[in-house]
Each structure stands twice: as C-alpha cells, then as structure tokens.
Amino acid sequence: MEKIRVGRSIRKIRILRDINSKDMAAKIGIGVADYSKIERNEIGLDIDKLSTIAEALSVSIDQIMDFDDKMVFNNYGTGIGASHFYSVNHNNHEETSKIYEEEINHLKEEILFLRGLVEGREKGNGENS
Secondary structure (H helix, E strand, O other): OOOEOOHHHHHHHHHHOOOOHHHHHHHHOOOHHHHHHHHOOOOOEOHHHHHHHHHHHOOOHHHHHOOOHHHOEEOOOOOOOOOOOOEEOOOOHHHHHHHHHHHHHHHHHHHHHHHHHHHHHHHHHHHHO
C-alpha cells in the first residue's frame, strides 16, 4: 500500500490549532523526532496513522488531504468562519507572529537538512573523481 505524504498540511493545521509538535507527538504516541519527519514528508503515513493524527487535530482525514492554504482566511469576528476549522484571527498579532516564527524555523530546518544532503552528494562525487 502506498504511503500518504501530507506533512505540510498536518503541520499547518497543527499550528492553526495552537498545538506544539511535542504535544502532538505525545497525542499520537510517537517521539518528537519521528513526528517532525512526518511534517517534513520524510515518513509516509498509512491510513491508520493518518486517522490518529486527524483525531488528535479534531479534523477529518479529508480535511487534511484537501487542506489548501487559500482556505485559511481572516476572521474579524463576523462569524462567517465560525463553522470552518481553519480560521485565523489576525487581530491577535502575537499569535500571527508565533505562526510565522514557527514557519521560519521549520524552513530553516528544511534548509539545513537539504544542505546536508547536498554536502553528502558533493563529498560522494568528490571521492569518485
């Protein structure tokens, strides 16, 4: 069975739900390092693990699979987004700042990971020369 890779969506929903990665890992019964691999799409998910993650995030599997950044919208108290699970209140600048900081940190981790891969390949190519 093919593994499902929806780590970025899971990560964004987790952040919107204001759940840190340590708590999320504990909720689904795995270590933080393995959970981080899920969010970076280094580990694919079977349907059972995806179901566990969806339950921990209080969303459906379909909502994870169909997650689209364009569906995240401003909620200025009009009530329009009350029934939708991903609304962000941009009136709370601390929360918005925290989301952006987490995104920046995640991207920095990805850069370091990718640099390591590139350096490993460069060293491997240098030995073959």
